[in-house]
Amino acid sequence: MELLSIKELDLASKKVFIRCDFNVPMDEYSNISDDRRIRSALATVNYCLDQDCAVILASHLGRPKGEVNEKYSLAPVARRLGQLLKRNVIMAKDVVGDDAISKANELKNGEVLLLENLRFEPGETNNDEELSKKLASMAEYYINDAFGVSHRAHSSVEGITKLYDNKHKASGFLLSKEIKFFGKLINQPVRPFAAIVGGSKVSGKLEALINLLPKVDKIFIGGGMAFTFLKQMGYDIGSSLVEDNLLEDAQHIMDEAKKLGVKFYLPIDVIAAEKFSEDAVSKIVTSQEIPSEWMGLDIGPATVRLYREALNDVQTVLWNGPMGVYEMEKYARGSNKIAHFVADSYATTVVGGGDTADLVQRVGLDEEMTFISTGGGASLELLEGKTLPGVAPLIKE
Ligand SMILES: Nc1ncnc2c1ncn2[C@@H]1O[C@H](COP(=O)(O)OP(=O)(O)O)[C@@H](O)[C@H]1O
Numbered sequence: 001m002e003l004l005s006i007k008e009l010d011l012a013s014k015k016v017f018i019r020c021d022f023n024v025p026m027d028e029y030s031n032i033s034d035d036r037r038i039r040s041a042l043a044t045v046n047y048c049l050d051q052d053c054a055v056i057l058a059s060h061l062g063r064p065k066g067e068v069n070e071k072y073s074l075a076p077v078a079r080r081l082g083q084l085l086k087r088n089v090i091m092a093k094d095v096v097g098d099d100a101i102s103k104a105n106e107l108k109n110g111e112v113l114l115l116e117n118l119r120f121e122p123g124e125t126n127n128d129e130e131l132s133k134k135l136a137s138m139a140e141y142y143i144n145d146a147f148g149v150s151h152r153a154h155s156s157v158e159g160i161t162k163l164y165d166n167k168h169k170a171s172g173f174l175l176s177k178e179i180k181f182f183g184k185l186i187n188q189p190v191r192p193f194a195a196i197v198g199g200s201k202v203s204g205k206l207e208a209l210i211n212l213l214p215k216v217d218k219i220f221i222g223g224g225m226a227f228t229f230l231k232q233m234g235y236d237i238g239s240s241l242v243e244d245n246l247l248e249d250a251q252h253i254m255d256e257a258k259k260l261g262v263k264f265y266l267p268i269d270v271i272a273a274e275k276f277s278e279d280a281v282s283k284i285v286t287s288q289e290i291p292s293e294w295m296g297l298d299i300g301p302a303t304v305r306l307y308r309e310a311l312n313d314v315q316t317v318l319w320n321g322p323m324g325v326y327e328m329e330k331y332a333r334g335s336n337k338i339a340h341f342v343a344d345s346y347a348t349t350v351v352g353g354g355d356t357a358d359l360v361q362r363v364g365l366d367e368e369m370t371f372i373s374t375g376g377g378a379s380l381e382l383l384e385g386k387t388l389p390g391v392a393p394l395i396k397e
């Protein structure tokens, strides 16, 4: 699949809109714990600045659900970006309001403007045409460099592409790199091929799992993903994260895995805690025996041993989603152990997702992996064989 490339555009001294994925992990004080997604966008931003462009950057951060919420402001990203670019980054107070529009209009060549969180606008996730039009009115060229969100048909990712012809839109360097890498990986994975899937975005990833089954040989489940399966198996999961409306889907996935001969691993023990807190009372329990009101916040040591054994013969691994609440040291052990097994293996190791990349970086193993992708959900959907809605309009005819 060949994409329209930024290199083929005549960008010199033009105004360019770049959709980035600056959805970076932050602590409670808005300190960015892993700036990989910002650093990954620099090649495209610097390329545009070298062409003397006026650069308008836009991203979402978290899921503020169409409302302005200071907690999800991109201001910390603007500061970090300024440090990395070694130049001032102008921050708009809104997305397509008076402030953003006037700053975009006044933006000079060589200047960088960052719009506020796109998801402060309810139209963003609804792929609203009016919002796309307002965003597109800011610049003559559109670049998608937001691999991590290219599986979402959102206004700044999909809708906006309809407002530019092929001479005025393209993929950025990051998006191209990711698509090229996964293209190769998916066509000829060396087998056995395993997917390790965890984290907290249960609903999206459960859907991905069903399509992943025919592509992989082994699936390892951890993190908040596990409890929907464990509940469906009849276990008491206490107050662990669960998607009750997806219990049947979970059963379907387990049945299909059996039918297809895909080895499907679930945690056999977990670290359960009385509450979602670092200082909560916690203990190791079997997956069948999570006390009511307690919640599973990490995989347990028996699961770690089981997964290590079963990962031994694997030749290709795609990992998305932490095995536990890795941000709290007390529940980070499972994720850290898995990170070490994956890094130490001779397999091709691909890690995807903002938080998964963060945890691998925290244990200093990022250089040990074959490839760290900026997209978790996006890479799972690529692996399913889907063409991502943000990528389809950028495929060369
Ligand atoms: N058992 C669990 N219960 C609740 N949250 C969990 C659990 N395990 C992991 N998480 C959370 O999942 C989040 C990451 O999930 P996700 O966004 O799906 O991963 P990624 O960003 O790598 O795609 C982390 O904030 C982590 O604390």
Ligand SMILES: O=C(OP(=O)(O)O)[C@H](O)COP(=O)(O)O
Pocket (backbone or CB within 6 Å): 021, 023, 062, 063, 148, 149, 152, 201, 352, 353, 354, 355, 374, 375, 376, 377, 378
């Ligand atoms: O962090 C992201 O996805 P990921 O956690 O699957 O890597 C992207 O920024 C997409 O965010 P979303 O899942 O809220 O649409």
